[in-house]
Amino acid sequence: MSDTKSRAHSVNLWSLVALIIGSTVGAGIFSLPQNIASVAAPGAMLIGWVIAGVGMLSVAFVFQILAHRKPHLDSGVYAYVRAGLGDFIGFAAGWGYWLGSVVAQVGYATLFFNTVGHYVPIFSADHQWTSAIAVSLLSWAIFAVLARGVRQASVMNFITTAAKLLPILAFIVLTAFVGFTWDKFTLDFWGDSTGLTVMQQVQGIMLFTVWVFIGVEGASVYSANARIRADVSRATIIGFFSVLVLLVAVSTLSYGVLTQEELANLPDNSMASVLEAVVGPWGGAFISFGLCLSVLGAYVSWQMLCAEPIVMMSVDELLPRAVGKTNAAGAPWVAQLISTATIQLFIIIFYLNETSYLVMVQLATIMYLLPYIFSALYLLLLAVRGQGLAHPHAGTKFDLSGPEVGAGENRRHLYIGVIAFIYSLWLIYAANPVYVLLGALAVLPGLLPYVGTRLAKKEKVFNAFEWFIVALVIVGSIAGLWGLKTGALTL
Known part of the structure; x- marks a missing residue:
């Protein structure tokens, strides 16, 4: 008994910090200089990071x-949404998180092959279909491996984290010490030449800041296994600010090497191009190698993890039970098959339309926002009324009680919930309406x-609040299709 308990509480402070940094720092930081410069000057960038820092820490x-x-x-981040706002809202959040992960997978692979294409011309932007076929083969090869129950080894996690x-x-x-010049950094500091106000520029970078912070909630997932419960809060703060320093440093220093216009015209792996401008071709190759190893390792992990939301929803009977079916090796092969087939569908759609990595990032981020915004709303409901909304299932209680919370602590939770x-x-307001x-x-x-x-189980499908959300989804879908057809909305 004591041995089991010691293993269950074996994650120390620095392991929790490593989990946050490892899960948050991904492919996004390598494209950050171009992403930020495409919409903002240095002054607006710094304001944007202050807003993102406060906002994402609250999330x-x-x-x-x-x-x-x-x-x-314990059914993933969507479980909070389901408990607080009902089955359908929980389902929508889980579905959105799943699709966001699928779109992100295509984005990761696109960034990988665009980087390789700089050195191997057959994968360059002039050979889109070569890259599309390569991405497809990579996805199905990983599916074949995952279907056998193989999991990424800890040594691979260490290598890919170091590679990042x-x-x-x-x-x-x-x-900082070789390429940065203050004169270049302060040139057009507020972006007067762009014709955009400072707040318009700040608005433009918001989704990029969320994209590079995805995974910052990692420590909370392992809170039950923490050696000391208070370490979860400490790890969240240490890990968060460590990541924030890396992100701000990369984006800020880049403006001191190249002008905003030069940064905005860089390829997706823009960090490599910036370092190449500082130390020559070897710098770009060094960053590119790290990016490729990092993204390739992360691609395996995320293809495995992106099936988890629909597996959990199947277990919770929000999707057919067959979706969560496992094989003899213990792998959820049906969910993996559905996810890989969906990745393949998006590969075809994106490459037919020559969709850029930038577009994939913004669409994936919007999908990730669903569990974020609804989880914050659930915390508000807990702080104000002590429970979530009623579920369609009469007599079934999902919002189970937890530890007692004092008045002062509850008030602090309310403030955090309001900010988040x-x-x-x-973020929804700041996003391009087409992505919403x-x-x-x-x-x-x-x-x-x-x-x-729902119908197969002879259960009530929607309650009044859920009908309202369904109506919004349908109206938004019609508006999106009509806007794309008429040209009123463009990617």
């Missing part, structure tokens, strides 16, 4: 607080298996 604390207040909810951090740290040191909720709403409407369109197909599952 991280939302998940940590919910993990403490509702320790029995070493080039980033080298980039920061070299650009307002920040999440601001395409997000609604992406949720729409999920209605078919969800409603079918």
